[in-house]
Amino acid sequence: MASLSKKNPNRYFDPDPKQRRIAYELYETVSALPLLCPHGHVDPKLFAKEEASFGTPAELLILPDHYVLRMLYSQGIPLETLGVQRLDGGPVEQDHRRIWQIFAENFYLFRGTPSGIWLADELQSVFGIKDKLNGKTAEKVYDKIEAYLARPAFRPRALFERFNIEALCTTDAATDSLSHHQAIKDSGWKGRVIPTFRPDAVVNLLTLGWQDHIDALSNLSGIAVDSYSKFISALENRREFFKKMGAKATDHSALTPYTEELPPPEAEAIFQRALKGKATEEEAASFTAHMLMESARMSVEDGLVMQLHPGSYRNHNPFIFNLFGPDRGGDIPIQTEYTRNLKPLLNKYGNNLNFTFIVFTLDESAYSRELAPLAGHYPAMKLGPPWWFFDSINGLMRYRLETTETAGLHNTVGFNDDTRAFPSIPARHDLSRRVDANWIAGLVVRGIIDMEDALEMSKDTAYRLAKKAYKL
Amino acid sequence: MASLSKKNPNRYFDPDPKQRRIAYELYETVSALPLLCPHGHVDPKLFAKEEASFGTPAELLILPDHYVLRMLYSQGIPLETLGVQRLDGGPVEQDHRRIWQIFAENFYLFRGTPSGIWLADELQSVFGIKDKLNGKTAEKVYDKIEAYLARPAFRPRALFERFNIEALCTTDAATDSLSHHQAIKDSGWKGRVIPTFRPDAVVNLLTLGWQDHIDALSNLSGIAVDSYSKFISALENRREFFKKMGAKATDHSALTPYTEELPPPEAEAIFQRALKGKATEEEAASFTAHMLMESARMSVEDGLVMQLHPGSYRNHNPFIFNLFGPDRGGDIPIQTEYTRNLKPLLNKYGNNLNFTFIVFTLDESAYSRELAPLAGHYPAMKLGPPWWFFDSINGLMRYRLETTETAGLHNTVGFNDDTRAFPSIPARHDLSRRVDANWIAGLVVRGIIDMEDALEMSKDTAYRLAKKAYKL
Amino acid sequence: MASLSKKNPNRYFDPDPKQRRIAYELYETVSALPLLCPHGHVDPKLFAKEEASFGTPAELLILPDHYVLRMLYSQGIPLETLGVQRLDGGPVEQDHRRIWQIFAENFYLFRGTPSGIWLADELQSVFGIKDKLNGKTAEKVYDKIEAYLARPAFRPRALFERFNIEALCTTDAATDSLSHHQAIKDSGWKGRVIPTFRPDAVVNLLTLGWQDHIDALSNLSGIAVDSYSKFISALENRREFFKKMGAKATDHSALTPYTEELPPPEAEAIFQRALKGKATEEEAASFTAHMLMESARMSVEDGLVMQLHPGSYRNHNPFIFNLFGPDRGGDIPIQTEYTRNLKPLLNKYGNNLNFTFIVFTLDESAYSRELAPLAGHYPAMKLGPPWWFFDSINGLMRYRLETTETAGLHNTVGFNDDTRAFPSIPARHDLSRRVDANWIAGLVVRGIIDMEDALEMSKDTAYRLAKKAYKL
Numbered sequence A, B, C: 001m002a003s004l005s006k007k008n009p010n011r012y013f014d015p016d017p018k019q020r021r022i023a024y025e026l027y028e029t030v031s032a033l034p035l036l037c038p039h040g041h042v043d044p045k046l047f048a049k050e051e052a053s054f055g056t057p058a059e060l061l062i063l064p065d066h067y068v069l070r071m072l073y074s075q076g077i078p079l080e081t082l083g084v085q086r087l088d089g090g091p092v093e094q095d096h097r098r099i100w101q102i103f104a105e106n107f108y109l110f111r112g113t114p115s116g117i118w119l120a121d122e123l124q125s126v127f128g129i130k131d132k133l134n135g136k137t138a139e140k141v142y143d144k145i146e147a148y149l150a151r152p153a154f155r156p157r158a159l160f161e162r163f164n165i166e167a168l169c170t171t172d173a174a175t176d177s178l179s180h181h182q183a184i185k186d187s188g189w190k191g192r193v194i195p196t197f198r199p200d201a202v203v204n205l206l207t208l209g210w211q212d213h214i215d216a217l218s219n220l221s222g223i224a225v226d227s228y229s230k231f232i233s234a235l236e237n238r239r240e241f242f243k244k245m246g247a248k249a250t251d252h253s254a255l256t257p258y259t260e261e262l263p264p265p266e267a268e269a270i271f272q273r274a275l276k277g278k279a280t281e282e283e284a285a286s287f288t289a290h291m292l293m294e295s296a297r298m299s300v301e302d303g304l305v306m307q308l309h310p311g312s313y314r315n316h317n318p319f320i321f322n323l324f325g326p327d328r329g330g331d332i333p334i335q336t337e338y339t340r341n342l343k344p345l346l347n348k349y350g351n352n353l354n355f356t357f358i359v360f361t362l363d364e365s366a367y368s369r370e371l372a373p374l375a376g377h378y379p380a381m382k383l384g385p386p387w388w389f390f391d392s393i394n395g396l397m398r399y400r401l402e403t404t405e406t407a408g409l410h411n412t413v414g415f416n417d418d419t420r421a422f423p424s425i426p427a428r429h430d431l432s433r434r435v436d437a438n439w440i441a442g443l444v445v446r447g448i449i450d451m452e453d454a455l456e457m458s459k460d461t462a463y464r465l466a467k468k469a470y471k472l
Helices: A002-007 A017-030 A057-061 A066-074 A096-105 A114-125 A138-149 A156-162 A179-187 A210-221 A228-244 A264-275 A281-302 A318-324 A343-349 A365-375 A393-407 A422-445 A451-469 B002-007 B017-030 B057-061 B066-074 B096-105 B114-125 B138-149 B156-162 B179-187 B210-221 B228-244 B264-275 B281-302 B318-324 B343-349 B365-375 B393-407 B422-445 B451-469 C002-006 C017-030 C057-061 C066-074 C096-105 C114-125 C138-149 C156-162 C179-187 C210-221 C228-244 C264-275 C281-302 C318-324 C343-349 C365-375 C393-407 C422-445 C451-469
Strands: A035-037 A165-169 A249-254 A305-310 A357-359 A381-383 B035-037 B165-169 B249-254 B305-310 B357-359 B381-383 C035-037 C165-169 C249-254 C305-310 C357-359 C381-383
Touching (some): A017 A422, A017 A451, A035 A451, A057 A138, A066 A114, A096 A138, A114 A393, A156 A165, A156 A422, A210 A264, A228 A264, A228 A281, A249 A281, A264 A281, A281 A305, A281 A343, A365 A381, A365 A393, A393 B393, A393 C393, A422 A451, B017 B422, B017 B451, B035 B422, B057 B138, B066 B096, B066 B114, B096 B138, B114 B393, B114 B422, B156 B165, B210 B228, B210 B264, B228 B264, B281 B305, B343 B357, B357 B365, B365 B381, B365 B393, B393 B422, B422 B451, C017 C422, C017 C451, C035 C422, C057 C138, C066 C096, C066 C114, C096 C138, C114 C393, C114 C422, C156 C165, C156 C422, C210 C228, C210 C264, C228 C264, C228 C281, C249 C281, C281 C305, C281 C343, C343 C357, C357 C365, C365 C381, C365 C393, C393 C422, C422 C451
Parallel strands (some): A035 A165, A249 A305, A305 A357, A357 A381, B035 B165, B249 B305, B305 B357, C305 C357, C357 C381
16 A cells, blocks of 8 residues: 555545646645644653654554554454553563564555555655555564664654644643643753643543542642532633643533533532532533533633534443553444534623634534534634544545535634644645645636635645634 | 636536536536526515615625625624624614625635635626625725616616526515515516415414514404414415415425424414413424424415425524524524424325425435435425525535435426525526536436436426426 | 446446546456345245246336335326235236336436436346337337246346356245245255345334234244243244255344343243233334344354344335335335444444444444444444445445445445345446446545555455355
8 A cells, every 4th residue: 555655646636637736736835834733642751851762663553543453453353462451461462573463464454544544654754664564564664663763863853843843732631730741841842742721531520530630630720629619710720720831722522512501509519419429420411511611611711722522422342441441442423413502602602702612523414514504603613623533535525525615614723633643643634735635626627716715725724724723 | 716717617517528528518508598496585675666776785795695694703703894783773884885895805715615606606797897806806896886786787677687587486474465576566577576475483383573473464364363273264365365476385494394283172272372472382393393284284275385494493693693683694404304203294295296395404414314215205295405505516416416316306396596695596596507417417427327318307407397396 | 328328338437537447447357256145135936946937027127126116106106007016906007018108208217316227227238128218119128028038048047147146145034934945955956045034023023913923933933932032942943944044144124223131021021011912112112122132142152144224214104005015115214323222232242253243224424423433343343335225326435435434344244235126136236346446446546545455445345245244
């Protein structure tokens, strides 16, 4: 998969020669722009020390990538044989060359998938590997990556610079001390790695170990969180700290985008029951809905951009969750309703010009039906880029085709790579820029826009919309 | 956006040269056919007097177009600065040149949207403007339109004739006296402007000012509406009057397409509670469901085509609704279920060959799942064209791709422009005819149909299906 | 429609010359592979005796095809005029030439539909007819088909061999004696026609005549089914018999994919109420959900592949159902939820490598949202091909575009023709192979895969995936 396709300067473009020529022309004007990464899950520790390294090729490309793990698991390959740590400390494969061999032999499973495209691109662009990955080439490819990873030029900070990243936003718990971000600052290194405030673990009253998270929140904020009002104060305190550390945004996960404001006494009562370990599922859902309202209020006040990622049924497979923990591929999307669920929040804060509210979805049927109409009306609301499974050639294309006509481009916010897999970042941005260039070229060849518009739209999608929406 | 694209005789067609050639060939056979406008919201007053005019360029192109207003508002432009009247009489921009300037400076927001396409087309086709609209050209374009609008050739009736409109159906409340339609008749002008019967305000028991609407209904029908049975008689009386005035159809809006027949005593009891201002939301929903059944019965009897437009959550944004009233861009679609909701109505009337029941949707996921299968089975049911946000290049294309294989073409009813913006009508029909020609050409180049079939399908989509379904 | 398109060796391919060339190249490598038909509804009686025949052209092409019947009915053609038997024995058209004439005159209704494509292909490929079917050619075409059908070369077994069918799976009630399958075995004919175990009628406690089905189950299994545990034993007994007769799979229909394990006493209690004719709708739904769990357990034990076809609202139109019985086009899809509904089953059996669970859908919005993510995680679950209305050019294409990026190709199971209309089988497989070749060629011209991958994917989609998933 790797070599042949990668050499193609027109990859991911439609085959029509005219559209292809224009797509390439548009792509060329943005391909060298710096990368903005306003939402993702890269570990800031990688950049805390100059000498940090990525480990083995398996640690680089397989173990942190749950897209890869889930596909291999779905085809009957136990996670143990891929070296995934078991929570019970049971035996798992230790030989990273053997893990790599299994991966390479099964790399054909990724034909036509974004993981396949990104991995092939990474191998070639980052490591200069021209062989196609399979069982036969596995060993040789492993050797080559291993040798590169030993070099200073392949350390995280060096790649950060080589990748031309202008800003990389991490995602950090409300109770994170941000010590790695502090270490980056203290080191004098100029790479811009900034935190994002994600309070899910303290907001969701049924999080495993919630009381421990609350205790950590008390410690870090210096506010003893023994009441709802103290909880709010502690969160505001942490947001202020995150802002000082450079944060531009918050991020919120929820099973549904349900929003609802509780009367303060009710919020307090639920919080007190949670402190006694007695909150019910229903109460926790109400509290989450209420805290989305509160988070919007805080954003209006402190200017942090608010992101909402709803609709993922977490840990759908208890067998895997109990053996290996979360984030192993067992999160599954559900149908998601936005029009009624977001009404309270949008009614109260959606007309506020000081507020930016970026909404994502795992339910593509909501693009044209609910999300584009909402983002095309409320000044505060913007539509986030295709998330997770939909960060793909067809997913990105469907997003443009199903949202632009109603919401326009300027109610969207550019691209998010949303990845844990740091070295895949250039491949992801390249794919996104190419898909957008191809889409815009499609508008040109159909006489819908002229080249002047097309060049503006290219810069918007590749760089400017993200910069503006996330205030980078 | 305007000039370059408009000159392109192949605009909106796929770039493949062979498909493009066939698309153009098909388009040419229908481009000069008269326009049938079986559903829309043009004000009949425009045609009541020969000397009626469109007002200023802002009154022509900005103020009546809530697609335009919502996009500008979504980007933080207050409706007051666009001259939208406030209900409280508060100050709004009065200078139409300044409104136009704001619009022109922000016209880039409409790149890739149907509003952008239609407006660019109107400026060029109707007003001969070759400049691209932006902040710099705003003044010059305004002057030109203003000058044209002063001429008799740019009055509504003159444009009606120039646009080659064969029939224009307006949408009129059950309590409308149809005085403008009468004036058109009396004037001797030959333009065919006919009413459509829309009883929503009297059928929905919770309409603001419902009792006033009922009083008006009593006055106009001469039937004192003090009971459910009198209500039915008064509606039948009005339908007869609309028919005499040329009406071919009725139109019904509802939050959901839920249908349910109430026993007469229950309908009467709910109606009596409504007369006392005591109907509940649940009762109103039941009554709406029941009245859809009654409307179907009346259509079976009087032959008026029944249209159903469900799934819009009206006035989602109370801030805007309270300041400016309805129809300012704050209506948002919701998920819509048809299979179970329409079952009572289809079971009772769907097999009746005297009945035509045209169903629309704002939930595209229902096209292939529910609507095409239902329209492809029940003789009475037909599928309306893409509505509202989906009257767009991609929306029209998705409609064809997701409904034709199951429902065929003959269970659909051609195009509706559904607009308040009269001068956009030719641009809307042109776009629809081009998209259909391109789709049909796609079938030819893929060997799915031959040219003989393609030519028939082109005439069906551009003219014949609408004529037949709406009995025009 | 017939002649022109059929001669086109590039039919159904995209028009781009490069993609078309590659599509044809890929198609050529699979076009002569044998046909695997792992799921369908062909009557095994056709093959029980060497001298069986298809009857008249109307009996061959119109009467068994509810796709054809529903389209004609939707356009106001009474089923009586098409010769469909009435349950009350009322008069229906007996003259098959007249039925054929009506069909031919209305064949234009099928423009752009899969039925239109398959029928045109059958007429040409199976019967060598070059005329396009319409009112004028009807008589001549009828004569030609009639003459062919009289020849031994056009008997079912002869066509089975000419069609190069490697295996044809029928769908058979749990209470079917499989006498036709036995007759095929006994005859010494080598055609592989194997049964599939479909227990719907005994599992759904509200099936019309359920007690009769239970009695038949008792008789055939030799187990007096007077309790839930005996019911389970009888089903296991029948499964064993089906396996001996060559069955590889079971098939299950359900209104929703809801799964839930009942405690054995509760299952027994519900079953006892059913034996007394007193089971409620709610109990029946619980029992169906429970039996899906039980069927999965049995599959884990006996190795039969489990298929699930949910989401069809059967007999939506009682007028047609009461006059003509089921399967006349009155089944309509509904919205279908998989993530929560399948959780119990997948949690208990989805990680089991001995289990193959193939899930279908009539709700395409679930492809990218729920089905591809589930199939891309659970080892047991595979995604069935586009079902029913979606076995079409656009339906097949949407399936690939909306599932592959998340689930990969190897969590899908190849093509199912799922037809009652035996002579349409080659046309259906040809269309599917062409659509897949075109899709894969699209990946090649976009630089996503190389030709080596493309050739593998072509063989997978056309043959290997079905062979592996269904253990043929």
